Amino acid sequence: xxxxxxxxxxxxxxxxxxxxxxxxxxxxxxxxxxxxxxxxxxxxxxxxxxxxxxxxxxxxxxxxxxxxxxxxxxxxxxxxxxxxxxxxxxxxxxxxxxxxxxxxxxxxxxxxxxxxxxxxxxxxxxxxxxxxxxxxxxxxxxxxxxxxxxxxxxxxxxxxxxxxxxxxxxxxxxxxxxxxxxxxxxxxxxxxxxxxxxxxxxxxxxxxxxxxxxxxxxxxxxxxxxxxxxxxxxxxxxxxxxxxxxxxxxxxxxxxxxxxxxxxxxxxxxxxxxx
Amino acid sequence: xxxxxxxxxxxxxxxxxxxxxxxxxxxxxxxxxxxxxxxxxxxxxxxxxxxxxxxxxxxxxxxxxxxxxxxxxxxxxxxxxxxxxxxxxxxxxxxxxxxxxxxxxxxxxxxxxxxxxxxxxxxxxxxxxxxxxxxxxxxxxxxxxxxxxxxxxxxxxxxxxxxxxxxxxxxxxxxxxxxxxxxxxxxxxxxxxxxxxxxxxxxxxxxxxxxxxxxxxxxxxxxxxxxxxxxxxxxxxxxxxxxxxxxxxxxxxxxxxxxxxxxxxxxxxxxxxx
Numbered sequence: 001x002x003x004x005x006x007x008x009x010x011x012x013x014x015x016x017x018x019x020x021x022x023x024x025x026x027x028x029x030x031x032x033x034x035x036x037x038x039x040x041x042x043x044x045x046x047x048x049x050x051x052x053x054x055x056x057x058x059x060x061x062x063x064x065x066x067x068x069x070x071x072x073x074x075x076x077x078x079x080x081x082x083x084x085x086x087x088x089x090x091x092x093x094x095x096x097x098x099x100x101x102x103x104x105x106x107x108x109x110x111x112x113x114x115x116x117x118x119x120x121x122x123x124x125x126x127x128x129x130x131x132x133x134x135x136x137x138x139x140x141x142x143x144x145x146x147x148x149x150x151x152x153x154x155x156x157x158x159x160x161x162x163x164x165x166x167x168x169x170x171x172x173x174x175x176x177x178x179x180x181x182x183x184x185x186x187x188x189x190x191x192x193x194x195x196x197x198x199x200x201x202x203x204x205x206x207x208x209x210x211x212x213x214x215x216x217x218x219x220x221x222x223x224x225x226x227x228x229x230x231x232x233x234x235x236x237x238x239x240x241x242x243x244x245x246x247x248x249x250x251x252x253x254x255x256x257x258x259x260x261x262x263x264x265x266x267x268x269x270x271x272x273x274x275x
Numbered sequence: 276x277x278x279x280x281x282x283x284x285x286x287x288x289x290x291x292x293x294x295x296x297x298x299x300x301x302x303x304x305x306x307x308x309x310x311x312x313x314x315x316x317x318x319x320x321x322x323x324x325x326x327x328x329x330x331x332x333x334x335x336x337x338x339x340x341x342x343x344x345x346x347x348x349x350x351x352x353x354x355x356x357x358x359x360x361x362x363x364x365x366x367x368x369x370x371x372x373x374x375x376x377x378x379x380x381x382x383x384x385x386x387x388x389x390x391x392x393x394x395x396x397x398x399x400x401x402x403x404x405x406x407x408x409x410x411x412x413x414x415x416x417x418x419x420x421x422x423x424x425x426x427x428x429x430x431x432x433x434x435x436x437x438x439x440x441x442x443x444x445x446x447x448x449x450x451x452x453x454x455x456x457x458x459x460x461x462x463x464x465x466x467x468x469x470x471x472x473x474x475x476x477x478x479x480x481x482x483x484x485x486x487x488x489x490x491x492x493x494x495x496x497x498x499x500x501x502x503x504x505x506x507x508x509x510x511x512x513x514x515x516x517x518x519x520x521x522x523x524x525x526x527x528x529x530x531x532x533x534x535x536x537x538x539x540x541x542x543x544x545x546x547x548x549x
Contacts, residue, residue, distance in 0.1 A: 031455070031460065032460035032461075035463070036460045039460065042464070043467055043471070049486060050476070050481065050483065058334075062329060184307075186307040186309070186310025186311045186313075190313055193314050193318055202325075208325055209325065212325070
């Protein structure tokens, strides 16, 4: 038990240190961070404009969303996406495998995936500070409709951390594939696409055809982004909050249980290619 | 003149040699290639399924597209996207960050030509996968296109121009990494514009008026959405000369800018990385 506590303590300290380094690195690339923020905002604005135009053309609503509700949905997604979805430790981990840098990271006292997750979280904290203010201005500009319910926003305090945990664990599991495949950009391409298309970034779940909506509910990504957004704007029924918490809790446990043996098998398979 | 013909000969020979190597590399990463093809297909299938559902819910059509026309548009787009796609902004900025660019600058082949050959080699392979799959999906989704012989002839001119415009725009963007080292943000913005205004996310007829105006003023729609509309019979033939003129103007302008930008960027390059 002492050994376990010591491992956890070491990894938490290592992750915090890695997060600090990431924040310093991000400060070096301020323009890049700023442009990323503009990209996220632009994406939300275009999606909400297109779906609002479609709703107008369809007699005032599409998939049960009015233009005001689309605006509310996409601007909440803008905030949540920064906190939950991006960035991911996967790309950097795969690069470390390909370059051989992982060999050195394996000798460090902190778990390589914990260090990368710490860095990703630090980035999220930084982005999370700016995005809500921008979203708020855009909500006024686009006349967004949000039904604020106290219970729902209180539930978000539990749902969002679970969503972050689920996403980090899913990323970590996929990152492990790099130890066998070396190059995982194709797998990452499919993974990111599934997140965009079925996670609620491209359109709310109610707009998708029934088959796709069913697939979305069976995967974790809708629960990490689309559901919290629907909860925040007042679309998700309060009675179903426990379902979301149970689903996200189950995904976290399942993914954590899977990451352990996959990591061990991955480190045995890893052949330290690169320079 | 003889120096110029020597340069051209060297570039062509170097490109062919690099392409042979790239075809072998592509063969090594077959699963990775298959995943990329799957990602392209998945994206198109989801977009077309969603827009078909929206058209059905809006009384049969949206932006003038019926469900079958959406299927035709997105499946032709899948092929046009595959033909015009490049990943220079990823590859070149990676070389700058890792310092590998220093080695490439010493080679007799221009680094952009070197990357171009690898893209061409991968494209030969990916097109062999994407075209039959698009044909199968075409039948599955009951797609409709209005194929007109004259439009296909114009497309044979438009598509090479779209490829050169896209290649030059991507190359120009990637040069920013010689100054900035990390161009993830700019690159993200560029690909987002290509997705949203190029006709990938939705045909431009579905976009609100102000977004459509912006789309027509930028090169993205002309490299992707326009050739697709031409092949599915949506673009009027009387306007074909506009498409050709716009793409030719973008090609000439981008090529003219690329020359001094390349020279300035190689002077600015500081060989970071290991």
